[in-house]
Structures are given as C-alpha cells and as structure tokens.
Amino acid sequence: MAKRRVMFTFPPKLIKEPIIYNLGHKFKVVTNIRRADVSENKGWVVLELEGEEKEIDKGIEWVAGKGVRVDPVVGDIMEG
C-alpha cells in the first residue's frame, strides 16, 4: 500500500460537488483530510490518499479530469 499527500484546489463551480466522497467510492483509495479551507468561491483541501499506487494514480487522474487542480503538498519541487 502506498500513501500520497496532495492538495486539491477547487474552482467555484466544483465547490458543491462531493468529489472527495466520490473519489473514495469510485476507487480503492482511503482519503484522510488534514487541513482545509473551503468558501463559496474557492477551496483547498490537504489530504492523504492511501491505496495501491496505480489506484491512487487513477483516482488523481479522475479528480484532475473533473477540473480540480492537484498538487503535491510540498509545493512545486522543480526549481529554477
């Protein structure tokens, strides 16, 4: 089992959708929220995903496909 720490940033049109709930149901991924700030305009959630590596990848791909920005919690690793 692998663990991945990620940050989801939601655009306003997705604020009302239960994306994290669906992520846990559509894929074999356990979601564990650690920090979040969600308002009516925008929101971000820092969470840990646990599951098989491939299942986490597929889940993240699905979330990103919905229009959510997905970043590593550590921020951008690539530096100039």
Add this chain to the structure above:
Amino acid sequence: MSYAKALQCRKCGRESHLEPVNLCDFCFSPLEVVYDYKAMSRAVSKEKIVSGPPNMWRYRSLLPVDGEVVDIGTGFTPLVKADNLGRELGLNELYIKNDCLNPTFSFKDRVVSVAITRARDFGFPVVACASTGNLAASVAAHAAKAHLKAYVFIPADIEQSKIISTAIYNPTLVAVQGSYDDVNRLCSKLVAKYNWGFININLRPYYAEGSKTLAYEIAEQLGWRAPDCVIAPAASGLLFTRIWKGLEEFSMLRLIGPVNTHMFVAQAAGSSPIVNAFEAGALHVHPVKPNTIAKSIAIGNPADGFYALKAARESGGAACAVSDDEILEGMKLLAQTEGIFAETAGGVVIGVLKKLAVSGTIKKNDLTVAVITASGLKTPEVVADIVRPFVIQPSLESFEEVLGERAKA
C-alpha cells in the same frame, strides 16, 4: 557545535526530532529548524563572527550543522553601494547584495551547502533534485565536492545549453518525458520509495536555513544594522522568509538593534501567486500556471508562499509584480548603471524596486537593499537583442566613416 534542537511545525507548533523530514505528520505543514537561542547567545559574538572565515560559514553557530561542512567557497558576497542606480531611481541609500558571485553563480550555493552537509551526516548515499538551472548546478557541484552521487531530474524538452553548467560536475542527469507537473509528481513518488536526500523535499528544513546567511551578511556589511527595506525575489518563498528570520535572529542575539525592516516580495507578473494573494488581501496563496521569462522563479505552487505573504504583511512591506518587458528593462538598467549582469530574477527585483521608488513606497533616504540572486550569464539569450555591433572594415577610414562623429563626441 550546532544549537539546533528540533524540527517544529510552522502551523501547529508540534516538535519532532532532527530527521530528514519536511512535513508535520499531523497537519502536513512545513517543518522548520528551531534552536536553543539561550545557549547560542552565549557562543555567538560579533568578534567571533568577524574572526571567522570570509564565507557563509563564519555564521556556522547559527546553522543546523555539526562537524565538517561541505563548502565550495560560498558567501560573503559583495554588498555594493549603488549610487548610479540610486540616482536613476531617486534613492540615496541603495545597496545591491550581489549573490551572482557565489561558486555556481547563484544564492543556491548557500542553501545547498547546508543541505548536502546534512545529507552526508544522515548517511544518504545519493542526493537528488529537480531543476533546470541554479539549483541543479549547485547540487551537482556540492555532490562532487562531497563525493556523493547526485541525480538531477529535468524535463526532456529543456535546451541543452541550459544544463551544461550542471552536466560539467557529472551528476546522473535524468530527462523526464513530461511536463513540469509530471516531474513534480514523479519526484514526490521517488522520495517515498528511495533512501535519497532530496534537497528541497526531505532535506528542506536544513536547506532553508542556508538562506539566513544572506541576511546575516547584509546586516554585518551594513555595520551591524538591519536595513529599512529589503526587496527580494520569491519563487517558493523560502529565501524571502529566511532573510526575515535571519534579521530577527541577529536582533534576538543582540548582534543588531530592533528590526524595523520592510520586506518586499518581487515576482514576475506571469508567475505571481504571492502577489495575487497580497493584493486580494487573501490568507491562502492559490496556485497558478507560470508563464514568464523569469524561469528561475517561475513556481506556480510556492511551498512557503503563505509564510512569505505573512512576512511581507507583518513587516509592513508589500508584494509587487512586473511584466516580462519590465524584467528585461530592469536587467539592462542594473547592468548599465552598476556593471552587474543579473539573471531575469534580478530584473524582477530591479523592476519592482523602480515601481516602489516611483510610487514613493520606498522613500529617498530609506536604507534599501535589493537582493540579486543569480548571474545573467545563466540566461544570456533573454537579452540577445542588445547585441547590435557597428560593422566596419579593418581600416581607419572605415572606422571614421561609420563612427567618426560618435568618437569625437
């Protein structure tokens, strides 16, 4: 000896051991090195610092390292009184901290020197980073000096000219066929799987501390005082926050008086998540997709953005962005007034400095330091249009025909 006592979460305050980890286990916020300042204050004095080596390691008592350090001669770079540029901008007390003059031509040598020293102490056989420029060269150079293996990850579509200054140190260069985001994602998986010292991931708390030496030097070179204003570029925001921390520490250790420095974040308009948050009055820095010529500071999701924003606000400073054209103008202005060829990040700093001077935010007699973080020789192509030679035949007649009037003037 080191006075570092623990890693502390910057958000929830929980402490953990001095290990190669960068995130709090509870809230996933960044960890920071904290020190026993009481013991440190007994060991540190101006006299001891002044009698130390003429490089960043004169401040080693304030850094989280023990034993022999991995040093390639970094730091104590010039703080130049910039009278010509000051006249142009209407500033009487302007200084340039010229960090182009580090061994691999950027400030990254400060942070990498600390990170690789710790990597060796932790027993990592391999150090790694993802970078297309300054960080890559510095990691490869320090790894060569420390006899460590280095892996440098780059996007496959990067021009070869950009990585020659890294390849010369013979790291394992890995060209990843994917976007910047793909490389980011790959690296976060690698750090979980391999027992490597990833410079800006699991070694990040130590890496960060090296930046403080920039602030220490500025204060010492100004005659043991903090400036009124500092303008520094922000990519991940780490350097910016550590300049602030460095000044505060010097004050706490009574090496300088109280710090009333206003800290100004400088970003390129094409990659300005911190400036956006500052202007919106927001607490959270929302990620952006970078699109600017200032590649060395084009970070869309800055790990320390929140803290850089906080430092700018708490110090009574600000955050300001400039366009790509203003960046190029800034590079030319600095070169043509002070003889310093900075990379695009330097152009960002000078462009922002100009805006702040024109708006009166920085006053004529404010003691101001602009931080120039890397050499223009890293990215000369961005100002290639400056090359417009007069073409003549190898004769005096030809010279005078083309340039006679100019030569007499």
